Amino acid sequence: MAPLAGCGRKPPRAQAVPSGATVLALGDSLTSGVGASTDAAYPAVLQRLSGWKVVNGGISGDTSAQALQRLPDLLQKHQPALVIVGIGGNDFLRRQSTSATRANVRQICEQARAAGAQVLLVAVPEFTVMATLGQLSDHAMYEEIASELKLPLHRKGWAGVLADATLRSDQIHANAAGYERFAQGLVDTLRATGLLAGG
Template structure:
């Protein structure tokens, strides 16, 4: 991730629990204090594949916020695998906030959108039942425009889930 886009992503991540998303309904959240445990649940992007350990987004986020960010990114994980890992992670870490950034491997493996949506929604619901806040991180949709023109847009299922559960996206 380029430095400029990483800063923009991290800035949005820090502000999102407190501010509405562009063009979306206002979603309120509780402030997450320095020292709080935050779980970053995801795949290789969360893990930091291709980045040095000190430049993975969970490590940078911890440094910027003072949060205790647990990097629960597993390269190659699908939404079903992340959902299966979640109960143990919630029990072990008792996070105040969970950043859910999963689904890219589902799209690459051509797992149906309905299955991916259901898994991500169940993941978010389990986090909410645990008492933690959830922030959903969208993954781009695979499209010819993305490949040819380099134009990425969020897969629509993320906005659908965020709207249905009133989550920041």
């Protein structure tokens, strides 16, 4: 079943990122891999699954504003072919302004593209009362940004992992199995959008 068939639009078709290319995973503790060892963090798993050189640009506790501040140096240093943007969870946890978070995430995506990288946006769950009961859904902001900027979006990755107690190390972080599951799902999206060659 094509998840976007009913939306009247196809996901943007991307250029395949060649094997051995540098990919930057920008994010917070879910990217850095809190709750598991460094080699179990999702960027390390993605590197194994994709054949890319995946740079772990995750810093625990980072907000979208802090990630935006770090981005120019990361782009200059690594010159990635693709930037995977998964940031915003700490903004939600700290009840920061959604409009400010949206502006930061949008700017991150635009800056990465301006530097010549392709961008994949990763939806982060909205932390609500239902989330504490294990019912997580993506924050609507990510769908809006992906639609506005015509970016591919990885949906329900973290929402699916963090809703399953067996895949978590605590309430807001995955364990090694959770990061593995997330990376596997990410690979499916990367293939579906054409960023990763192969079926």
